[in-house]
Structure formats: structure tokens, C-alpha cells
């Protein structure tokens with residue numbers, strides 16, 4: 001059995017950063033499950049599939065033609081969708097919104113389930129998302145749930161967008177984050193919530209290093 005660590009939480013809780021540092025430190029694979037919802041959203045945009053067209057969204061999700069190329073010493077990680085590099089395009093705000101809308105569709109979530117489980121390969125997997133511990137890997141031995149106040153999360157997202165060269169407005173981001181959280185928590189299929197056996201860490205006042213240290217202590221426990 002391949003060991004899996006699940007890291008769930010709302011946007012801006014630090015999941016992505018922590019999951020990727022942890023995977024690096026352990027030499028394990030990384031699943032950024034949000035990227036699959038973002039890729040489905042981008043594919044829908046490219047192919048002109050409407051949000052209401054759930055059957056075709058499901059087909060898009062099930063047949064995503066995507067390659068994840070891990071970072072090397074000299075090159076950053078790449079995501080290739082239908083032959084084009086899209087790692088920047090999937091981070092745009094319009095795709096964030098669309099991703100959170102397609103993620104509310106049960107058929108889309110089901111279509112992506114097995115693809116996510118296939119990431120669990122030796123020597124281990126760190127998986128980052130909203131339902132990693134509750135739905136995708138319910139038997140994972142270590143489940144972490146990261147939270148932070150909405151203001152802190154908006155601030156982090158603002159910095160991230162700026163660093164990636166997107167223009168950004170902090171008030172708009174806070175509003176968008178709250179709307180996305182609400183959609184994630186209220187949807188019928190796999191709503192965002194901590195697994196019963198998850199360890200909850202509030203990262204509002206912690207540095208990245210402090211969070212990694214806390215999680216590593218659980219890995220070694």
C-alpha cells in the first residue's frame with residue numbers, strides 16, 4: 001500500500017505551498033487536485049462548453065488530454081493541455097471562478113475520481129485539495145486540514161497573483177474567496193469540511209516553515 005498524506009482546506013490556507021514542500025522533503029509524488037478542476041474549466045472555455053451542459057462537462061473532465069511535467073533543476077513544472085502549456089492560464093481569476101463552478105457538478109467530480117487516485121504511486125503521495133481526506137483518499141493514515149482567516153487568505157492570494165504578473169484588487173479577491181468558500185462548503189457533492197480524523201491547523205499566524213515543521217512532526221509521529 002502506498003502511503004498518502006491528504007492536505008485539505010479553503011483557498012489561500014497555504015495548502016499548495018505546504019503540500020509541495022512536503023512532497024519535496026519526503027521525495028513523494030504530489031497531486032494538486034485543484035488543477036484538474038481548473039483544467040476542466042479551461043477546456044470548457046476553449047471548446048465553448050456551457051456551464052449548464054453537465055453531460056459534456058463530464059466528458060471533458062473524463063478525457064482531459066493533460067500531461068504534468070515535474071520541475072527539474074533547471075526548469076519549472078509544466079502542465080500541458082492538448083499540446084499547449086497552460087500552467088499560467090489556469091491560475092487566472094476567471095478560471096478560478098469557473099473551476100469552482102464546475103467543481104460543484106457531481107458528474108465532473110466522479111469523472112475525476114479515478115484520475116486522482118492514480119497519482120498514489122510509490123514511494124508515496126501528498127495530495128492537496130478540498131476532499132482528499134473525505135472522499136478521494138478516505139483511508140489515508142495522515143490527514144491535515146489547513147485554515148486561515150478570510151483576510152489572511154485574500155492577502156496571500158493577492159501576493160500570489162501579483163508575483164505571477166496578474167493585476168489584482170484586494171477587496172475583489174476577498175469577495176471572490178468568500179463566494180468560492182461558500183460554494184465549496186455548501187455543494188451537495190463532497191463539500192469542503194475536515195475529515196473526522198483530520199488534524200486541523202490554523203495557519204493565519206504561522207510562517208510556511210512553522211506549518212511544515214508541524215506537519216513533519218505528525219509524519220514522524
Ligand code: C5P
Pocket residue numbers: 011033034035037038096099100101103104128129130131132180184
Ligand atoms: O485549489 P484550487 O484553488 O486550485 O482549486 C480550484 C477549485 O477547484 C476550487 O475553488 C474548488 O472549488 C475546486 N476543488 C474541489 N476539490 C478539490 C480541489 C479543488 O472542488 N479537491
